[in-house]
Amino acid sequence: MLIVALCRPADDSVVVEVGGELDAFNCGLLAETLGQAVARGTGAVIVDLARVDYFSAAGLHCLDQAAEQAAAAARPMHLVCAADGAVLRVLRAAGMSARWSVHPDVEQARLACAAAAFG
Numbered sequence: 169m170l171i172v173a174l175c176r177p178a179d180d181s182v183v184v185e186v187g188g189e190l191d192a193f194n195c196g197l198l199a200e201t202l203g204q205a206v207a208r209g210t211g212a213v214i215v216d217l218a219r220v221d222y223f224s225a226a227g228l229h230c231l232d233q234a235a236e237q238a239a240a241a242a243r244p245m246h247l248v249c250a251a252d253g254a255v256l257r258v259l260r261a262a263g264m265s266a267r268w269s270v271h272p273d274v275e276q277a278r279l280a281c282a283a284a285a286f287g
Contacts, residue, residue, distance in 0.1 A: 190230075195226040218249060246269045
C-alpha cells in the first residue's frame, strides 16, 4: 500500500511525504502528486521517502521524470531517505544517489534549501 501526501510548510518549499511500497502498480499516484508539487510555489520540492519500505525501478523512473519537471520550472528537488532504507539502496545500486541532494530528514532538507536560496 502506498501513502502519498502533499504538504506546504511555512516557507515556500513543498514537501511530498511518501510511505509504504512504491512499485509499477502505484507509481502513478506519486507521479501525479509530484507534478502537483512542482506546479505549486516557487521554492524547492522536497520528497520525503524515509518511510518507503519497497522501492522499485518504477519509483526511480518516477523521481527521474519529476526531477526533469522541477528543473524545467527552475525548482530544485531534494530527497529525504533513511540511511539504511530501501530507497537509498536502490539509488546507490542504480548509480543515481549523486543526482539529487539527499538528506536524512525533512528539517535538514529545508535547511539546505534555505542555505542555497541565500547562498
